[in-house]
Amino acid sequence: xxxxxxxxxxxxxxxxxxxxxxxxxxxxxxxxxxxxxxxxxxxxxxxxxxxxxxxxxxxxxxxxxxxxxxxxxxxxxxxxxxxxxxxxxxxxxxxxxxxxxxxxxxxxxxxxxxxxxxxxxxxxxxxxxxxxxxxxxxxxxxxxxxxxxxxxxxxxxxxxxxxxxxxxxxxxxxxxxxxxxxxxxxxxxxxxxxxxxxxxxxxxxxxxxxxxxxxxxxxxxxxxxxxxxxxxxxxxxxxxxxxxxxxxxxxxxxxxxxxxxxxxxxxxxxxxxxxxxxxxxxxxxxxxxxxxxxxxxxxxxxxxxxxxxxxxxxxxxxxxxxxxxxxxxxxxxxxxxxxxxxxxxxxxxxxxxxxxxxxxxxxxxxxxxxxxxxxxxxxxxxxxxxxxxxxxxxxxxxxxxxxxxx
Numbered sequence: 001x002x003x004x005x006x007x008x009x010x011x012x013x014x015x016x017x018x019x020x021x022x023x024x025x026x027x028x029x030x031x032x033x034x035x036x037x038x039x040x041x042x043x044x045x046x047x048x049x050x051x052x053x054x055x056x057x058x059x060x061x062x063x064x065x066x067x068x069x070x071x072x073x074x075x076x077x078x079x080x081x082x083x084x085x086x087x088x089x090x091x092x093x094x095x096x097x098x099x100x101x102x103x104x105x106x107x108x109x110x111x112x113x114x115x116x117x118x119x120x121x122x123x124x125x126x127x128x129x130x131x132x133x134x135x136x137x138x139x140x141x142x143x144x145x146x147x148x149x150x151x152x153x154x155x156x157x158x159x160x161x162x163x164x165x166x167x168x169x170x171x172x173x174x175x176x177x178x179x180x181x182x183x184x185x186x187x188x189x190x191x192x193x194x195x196x197x198x199x200x201x202x203x204x205x206x207x208x209x210x211x212x213x214x215x216x217x218x219x220x221x222x223x224x225x226x227x228x229x230x231x232x233x234x235x236x237x238x239x240x241x242x243x244x245x246x247x248x249x250x251x252x253x254x255x256x257x258x259x260x261x262x263x264x265x266x267x268x269x270x271x272x273x274x275x276x277x278x279x280x281x282x283x284x285x286x287x288x289x290x291x292x293x294x295x296x297x298x299x300x301x302x303x304x305x306x307x308x309x310x311x312x313x314x315x316x317x318x319x320x321x322x323x324x325x326x327x328x329x330x331x332x333x334x335x336x337x338x339x340x341x342x343x344x345x346x347x348x349x350x351x352x353x354x355x356x357x358x359x360x361x362x363x364x365x366x367x368x369x370x371x372x373x374x375x376x377x378x379x380x381x382x383x384x385x386x387x388x389x390x391x392x393x394x395x396x397x398x399x400x401x402x403x404x405x406x
Contacts, residue, residue: 004388005029006398007040010048013356014055014372016337023051028362031388035358047398053370053377055336056355057100057363057386059343060318061130062233062254062303065090065115066108067146069269071181076147080109087111088118091126093309097316098378100363100386101128101344101353102308105173105212105233106135108147113168125391128361130347132212133169136160136200141191142175142182142214154199157192161203161211170347171231172204176224177216179234180259180278187216187236187282190223197227218242225249231346233303234259236282238289243296252346254303255290257324258317265312287328294329301346302339319378326375333372362388366397 006028013021013036027034027041040046065087068074087107094102104112112131119126136157137143139150149160161172176192178185197211204211205228212231215221218238225245231252238246238253246253260283266276293300302325308318315323318339326335344354353361364385369377384392 004045006045006047008047008049008054009040010050011052011054012370014053014336014367014370015355015357016056016333016341016372017355020053020370020372026054026356026364028385028388031362033356033358033360033362036356049366049397052382052397053367054356055365055367055371056340057353057365057384058098058302058318058322058339058378059101059347059354060094060099060302060304060308060321060339061103061105061343061347062256062305063094063102063104063308064106064305065104065307066111067307070271070275071145072272073270074108074145074147076108076145078108080111080114083107083109083111084114087115088124088126090307090309091115091129092124093307094127094318095125095309095384095386095391097309097318098365098381098384099127099308099318100384101130101347101349103130103132103171103343103347105132106143106146106148107132108134110134110164110167110169116168125386125389127386128349128353128363130170130349131168132171132173133164133167135173135175135214136164137175138191142177142179142185144182148175151196154193154195157196158199158203161200162207165203165207165209171209172200172211173214174200174211174229175214176229177214177220179214179216180236180282181275183272183274187234188219190220194223194227197224197229201228221246225251235289235293236260236286238292240292240296243292243298246293247296247298250299252299252301252342253293254301255286255293255325255328256303256305256321257286257290257328258312258321259305260286261324262306262312262317265306265310290325290328299342299346300325300330300338301343315379319376322375322378332375335375336371
């Protein structure tokens, strides 16, 4: 349903940067927050939330809607329409999980670009999509078999980056090390030269955007920092000096802790024994690296790798990742920021989403408890609003007037 004009009363606004408010009101108009704290205009639909908490919608920045499990079942030549149906289902599940913005970091057939356009046209409802198109991988590297663009040498990498950006990508994803998915690969194995990284960064900068890197080890991360990469994923093994360097330069890391802490989920999705064992063996160093990143003050962001709406450990992947960030040392308020304001800033959309303040998009979650006190409050989402659209309403909180959604 298209966004309308309505008011929420009896709400306690949760802000990752400030104390939670006393009960107040929010007015939403044409999909945006018109005011916080002002009276609802006469005649506007009004919904009393009875003192519940309203937090920003979740922003998660390591998403693959098109991914297939186990990875060996991926068909790089499958029809794009099939990819689209699978991805659209995952996008809807993300909304149900409270995600109102996703950054995709590799989709088969660059299907995230298509989904973004379909949502803009109103043909289906999805979170705000920041599209990465297809990732760039060395032949035989970590991206092999997933529908990546395969490149060798700086000129090929640069041309491929330009191609994805000209096709509509918002950023560029590269694989600079091995990972955990394939037999025999290791996170410490480099897969791109610094010259290749610089070529991709150059193409991105000329398009006014940035590069995000799958990065398993601090040696490759340091080379990528020198090359101009600003966003890093996984960071399975990061030493203290590299953590301090990331913090000093104001760079961002998505630890994706769920990758090494979801053995039951991996078993349920048919992962091969070598993938599960790789994850298990990496889990101790992975958590220790995340703890070093926290101690250094690195800007951490929520990224799941697992589709954010998937079930794991009794909740959704996106909420579990927020909890894991807290287990790594963030306070509940910091974990909430890592799932809202910090990724919004990283993606350059903090003037549009990430907080519940006047002028921003109406991306809201209704909760029974305060996630800035206990991040696990996100396990019990009662209603969700995405760009002014009511996308979830478990208790009919927003459907009790005039017979339907605003």
